[in-house]
Amino acid sequence: MPFSMGKKILVLVCLALTATSLQQPAWAGDGKKEKIQEQIGETQEKIKNLEVTHRKMLAELEKADKAVASAQKRASQLKKDLQKTGEEIALAKSDLEQVTQRVKETEDYAARRLAEYYKLTQTGTASVILGSNSVFDASIRQDALKRIIAFDNQVWEDLNQDKNRLKTLTDSLENNRDEQARLEKELDRELAELKSQRAEKKKLLARVSKEKGLAQAALRSLEQAAKELSKTINRIKPSVKPPPKSSKAPSSSFASLKGKMGLPIPGGKIMAAFGAHKDPQFKATQFRSGVDIASEIGEPFHAIHDGKVVYSGWFKGYGNMIIIDHGEAYFSVCAHAEDLFKEKGQTVETGEVIGTVGDSGSFAGPGLYFEIRHHSTPLDPAEWLRKEN
DSSP states (O other), X not given: OOOOHHHHXXXXXXXXXXXXXXXXXXXXXXXXXXXXXXXXXXXXXXXXXXXXXXXXXXXXXXXXXXXXXXXXXXXXXXXXXXXXXHHHHHHHHHHHHHHHHHHHHHHHHHHXXXXXXXXXXXXXXXXXXXXXXXXXXXXXXXXXXXXXXXXXXXXXXXHHHHHXXXXXXXXXXXXXXXXXXXXXXXXXXXXXXXXXXXXXXXXHHHXXXXXXXXXXXXXXXXXXXXXXXXXXXXXXXXOSSOOOOOSSSOOOOSGGGTTTBOOSSTTOEEEEOSEEEEETTTTEEEEESSEEEEOOTTOEEEOSSSEXXXXXXXXXXXXXXXXXXXXXXXXXXXXXXXXXXXXXXXXXXXXXXXXXXXXXXXXXXXXXXXXXXXXXXXXXXXXXXXXXX
8 A cells, every 4th residue: 555645754754863863872862961961050050159149249238228227327326416515515605604794793893892901901900990989889890890801702712713613614615616526527427428328228229120130039038027027026915905195195096096097207108008019129029018108318207106116126128117016916117217216115105206217128219118017917007097198
């Protein structure tokens, strides 16, 4: 039976494959396999090296972030020291003016008394007493003379003390002015250092954003930071009762304020919402446990309700962060702060300024990160805010 065209082609292909196999040595397949294995090994090594590089870069970013926060803290403290020194200088100037005026008045009085005393020494005290009309009058004159001399001695003593105080105040004022000049120079250095550290952080962030693999590593580090935050809140023993009532107004339970709260930054705008979203920077889906509020560095933020500070300080992935226990296992979290004004254990009142906005621990630049949690479960802040927010 004659071959069909399809069968003829199949036979030709088989013959061609047989001829090819006869031309290649038996070990050729093994060599190809070894080469593939070698390439896989090299690729795995490259991946491993990249992961090490990514970890190093993220560690550098964390280091730069901490350096910025540290420089900012020193600059803030220097500003406070400068303000205190300025107040001390103003007080010293006021004291100096008062003492200078008192010394002048005392010197004028002392000059007149000295002239009178000189006249008295010329005539003698006896002439004053002997010029009396009676023994009683003489006794009165003698007693008065003693009191006048004692008073004059006290005036001289007070004058010397005021002059010594004047010198002390003058020296103190000069020292304060020197200290003020030193602090101003130090503050300038710290602000320059802060600027440099922020520029370094910006460069590192640009590298993170540019390299996809590094961006994914950064995203994983953020997810890990979120898990660590949940663990931290889980370890906190929340207050079952609402916090103590503030001195300003009666405190309502936190739960009753749902839909009535304002943002930590009055009039602030939410730039990134709660929940799952695709991160535009890292090109990956991420679950956001809070919201990002647009704000400038140095802008104050406030406590959303009365409560007690249970955490205040640096937290990896969040920078400077504060957690407030509002009672009934409700917590608020504010992060990426420049400065924190409250320490662990301190109480806060609704609307009280608790810090200033920064970019610490942030991959996205300045802004305030804000969460509300019940126990360790993140809640959507939008459901708790007034409609205008």
